[in-house]
Amino acid sequence: MTRHTRLIMQMIYWAFVLYLFIPLSLMILMGFKDSNFIGFPIKSLTLDWYVGVIQDMEILSIFGYSFTIAISSTAIALVIGTWAAMLLTKASFKGKVILFALITLPAVVPGIISAISLRIYSQTLGIDPGMMAVILGHAVHSVPFVTLVSMARLNSQPLSHVEAAQDLGADKLVTFFRITLPYLVPALIGAGIFCMLTSFDDFVRSFFLGGYEPTLPVYIFAQLRTGMSPEINAISAVVLLITAVMGLTAERLLRRK
Amino acid sequence: MSSKVTPDSGSDPKGFWSWLVTNKIYQSVFGFLLGTPKRQFFLLAFIPIFWALFANLGPLLKMLDISFYEAYPLSVGKESSYSLAAWSEFFQSRVYYIPFFRTLAFSAALTFSALILTYPVAYFLARHVPQNRQMFFLLIVLIPFWVGEIIRTYAIMILLGNNGAVNIVLKFFGLIEQPIPFMYTSFSLSFGIVYLVSLYMLLPLYSSLEKIPSNMNEAAADLGAGAWRRFWKITLPLSKDGITAGCVLVFLISTGFYATPVILGGPSSTLFSEVIANTFSVAADRWPSGAAFSSIMLITTLTLAAVFLKIMGRGGKGLLK
Numbered sequence A: 001m002t003r004h005t006r007l008i009m010q011m012i013y014w015a016f017v018l019y020l021f022i023p024l025s026l027m028i029l030m031g032f033k034d035s036n037f038i039g040f041p042i043k044s045l046t047l048d049w050y051v052g053v054i055q056d057m058e059i060l061s062i063f064g065y066s067f068t069i070a071i072s073s074t075a076i077a078l079v080i081g082t083w084a085a086m087l088l089t090k091a092s093f094k095g096k097v098i099l100f101a102l103i104t105l106p107a108v109v110p111g112i113i114s115a116i117s118l119r120i121y122s123q124t125l126g127i128d129p130g131m132m133a134v135i136l137g138h139a140v141h142s143v144p145f146v147t148l149v150s151m152a153r154l155n156s157q158p159l160s161h162v163e164a165a166q167d168l169g170a171d172k173l174v175t176f177f178r179i180t181l182p183y184l185v186p187a188l189i190g191a192g193i194f195c196m197l198t199s200f201d202d203f204v205r206s207f208f209l210g211g212y213e214p215t216l217p218v219y220i221f222a223q224l225r226t227g228m229s230p231e232i233n234a235i236s237a238v239v240l241l242i243t244a245v246m247g248l249t250a251e252r253l254l255r256r257k
Numbered sequence B: 001m002s003s004k005v006t007p008d009s010g011s012d013p014k015g016f017w018s019w020l021v022t023n024k025i026y027q028s029v030f031g032f033l034l035g036t037p038k039r040q041f042f043l044l045a046f047i048p049i050f051w052a053l054f055a056n057l058g059p060l061l062k063m064l065d066i067s068f069y070e071a072y073p074l075s076v077g078k079e080s081s082y083s084l085a086a087w088s089e090f091f092q093s094r095v096y097y098i099p100f101f102r103t104l105a106f107s108a109a110l111t112f113s114a115l116i117l118t119y120p121v122a123y124f125l126a127r128h129v130p131q132n133r134q135m136f137f138l139l140i141v142l143i144p145f146w147v148g149e150i151i152r153t154y155a156i157m158i159l160l161g162n163n164g165a166v167n168i169v170l171k172f173f174g175l176i177e178q179p180i181p182f183m184y185t186s187f188s189l190s191f192g193i194v195y196l197v198s199l200y201m202l203l204p205l206y207s208s209l210e211k212i213p214s215n216m217n218e219a220a221a222d223l224g225a226g227a228w229r230r231f232w233k234i235t236l237p238l239s240k241d242g243i244t245a246g247c248v249l250v251f252l253i254s255t256g257f258y259a260t261p262v263i264l265g266g267p268s269s270t271l272f273s274e275v276i277a278n279t280f281s282v283a284a285d286r287w288p289s290g291a292a293f294s295s296i297m298l299i300t301t302l303t304l305a306a307v308f309l310k311i312m313g314r315g316g317k318g319l320l321k
Helices: A003-030 A048-055 A057-090 A096-107 A111-125 A131-155 A159-167 A172-201 A204-209 A216-226 A230-255 B013-022 B024-033 B037-067 B085-092 B094-128 B131-146 B149-160 B165-172 B186-210 B214-222 B227-238 B240-255 B259-264 B272-281 B284-312
Strands: none
Touching (some): A003 B131, A048 A230, A057 A172, A057 B037, A096 A131, A096 B037, A111 A204, A131 A172, A216 A230, A216 B149, B085 B094, B094 B240, B131 B186, B272 B284
């Protein structure tokens, strides 16, 4: 391609980057605004909103609640997802394609339908809306991702490692815990962080499955319906920072060969 | 092999494993469980099959079941009876089927917009950025997508509001007197959803474009094909898999948004997800309607996705060996 097209492509890329970053930067900037009113012009800046967020016990407890849900649902998803990936890569049986489709099904169900069906299901099972229901809902959503990542990693595992362990007399279970699982660990940590991010960011499932205690996105949504305030900007900016750090860590771990 | 190893406290991992495998209880339990290939398979398969049936398939089947109920949740002492009322309700009122078709058309249009928007970006990343710096350039565009739906929707509100950045800039240059009401329209909603989903288009496009060997383009150039011809004859056909995957993903995701249409949309751009949600929050006894509407939407979107995949000739079983 000519120099010209290359230059145009480069400009399109940076325009796309601006498109992605401008709204978020404006949001962070508004969090420093010394006024209750969201919008331009910004006359003076303050750190009060950020200090307020860190001191607000209610918001901190909502952070804690969201993290508890994220960690619990991720733990479930990692166990089930790895288990399913082991079955789908190590065993051969009839109906494997069907099981693969069933395991990854939640990845293609639109969000609102997934939330509604889980709400109905938990009701019929007698699980009241609340933390338990949200954790299970998020786990259902995360399992396909863990399964796919683990399967990709398992497919590249050298068979000789497993054979060597079994030649030395290890049974299947010990081989899994001492050979295969350590091999999977980088992928699992990466996938786990992404599951935590999805759970932490998820709105629709938390909204329909949650009880009176809101997760962070549900809380922000409720606040937004009563009006915008720089406090929401400050909370969002803190979340943005946390997610960026977590995401970069996960990316490093997933890309490592 | 491990008969000589002395059992120890278990703090040292090696010690723990040899302690475990020489343990009588472990030997008898797992000796039995791992005894035959059939039992081994059962141990491996039980939990995933249970999860697939009860956590993944169960909710959808239950939803389908409830959609045929006369009323749900049942009031005390009432028997459930089956009826088709919830399904026929959908076809009887414009309030239901107009948002449904609007959602399908809207999602298809947004999918196409996202494709047009991200294709040049993916092309640049895959073909013009040196291999060792691609990860860096990719990460720059990845970061905004790790922030959740709500926060990014809020960021769009700040951008497009009456006192938002766009209106202020336009006013500053004297292009407008009064702020343009972007918010609560189809425009703000489409802008927001494209902003939310473009990554799901970008990544499949990038990974398919990256796989095209550069010598194909060089060979075509040597044979005298111009830049456009090379694009139409080589690059575009070879990135078909990425286009297909991206379109299906973005279409399915954008039909499922609920908070974004509530926050950014207006009365003239009500989407079907809002209609479904209303049957649950406004009147609790309309669950069968919500279940029927969700079933209609799920069946339609998955059928459309499957037809699209079939037309584009793609199965997607790469991970199953």
